């Protein structure tokens with residue numbers, strides 16, 4: 601769907617996003633685009649897990665999720681972070697509706713690897729008509745990455761995967777990852793151009809690790825959905841133009857390569 605811009609706001613940077621950032625999202629909508637925010641909240645989840653003395657660890661950027669971890673993640677993402685983002689948009693003059701992937705069965709998932717990761721889900725189905733209905737009401741959807749399976753069991757979903765699946769399902773015009781680094785770094789330099797083969801190599805040799813892995817995987821997965829460009833950018837310096845253009849560093853331009861805009 602033309603004019604849909606999916607903006608994934610990482611937990612690494614969400615607290616630092618400026619009022620101007622949210623104003624630019626609202627202006628984007630006023631100019632006829634349909635922005636959707638998908639947010640993370642990894643550091644806030646870590647903080648509450650530590651307070652509750654619940655152990656958690658990551659495997660290739662995905663959090664191993666026991667029932668206690670799931671309950672904590674859901675409380676933080678849906679109860680706290682989601683409502684903070686909704687409020688920020690409303691303070692910037694827009695109208696926003698906060699949803700998790702469970703609301704309206706927005707994000708149906710299957711387990712990624714129940715044995716290793718527990719309650720971690722990979723999106724399989726997106727309720728796109730719920731999102732387009734919100735567009736018709738001039739609402740900006742703000743989505744927390746908790747999904748559910750066919751039986752209604754809740755799963756923790758990496759926010760990058762959720763954003764990729766939503767962008768792909770809607771045939772979005774653009775997918776933007778707002779995070780705490782300028783783009784994909786190698787030996788301290790931000791890379792201009794990265795092929796899908798490079799991505800495999802960089803994951804294998806450790807250049808791309810941790811939280812960057814779900815981002816590049818989500819970026820690659822959107823290509824089959826017709827996305828033309830995926831950007832990774834630093835939330836500390838992010839502004840979004842009214843036309844949906846984003847001042848950033850890296851664009852995935854085709855099915856196989858990332859390149860600077």
Ligand SMILES: Nc1ncnc2c1ncn2[C@@H]1O[C@H](COP(=O)(O)OP(=O)(O)O)[C@@H](O)[C@H]1O
Nearest residue numbers: 610611612779780781784785807808809811812
């Ligand atoms: N090659 C890479 N280039 C840049 N960042 C990388 C790379 N490999 C791993 N990372 C890590 O990915 C992090 C961003 O992912 P993450 O911490 O999950 O942020 P977010 O909450 O925004 O999703 C960076 O802060 C960095 O530590």
Ligand SMILES: CC(=O)N[C@@H](CCC(=O)OP(=O)(O)O)C(=O)O
Nearest residue numbers: 611640641642662663757758759
């Ligand atoms: C399965 C999985 O890893 N879920 C993530 C969901 C939040 C998230 O993705 O937050 P960021 O965008 O800040 O990384 C987690 O529990 O941290």
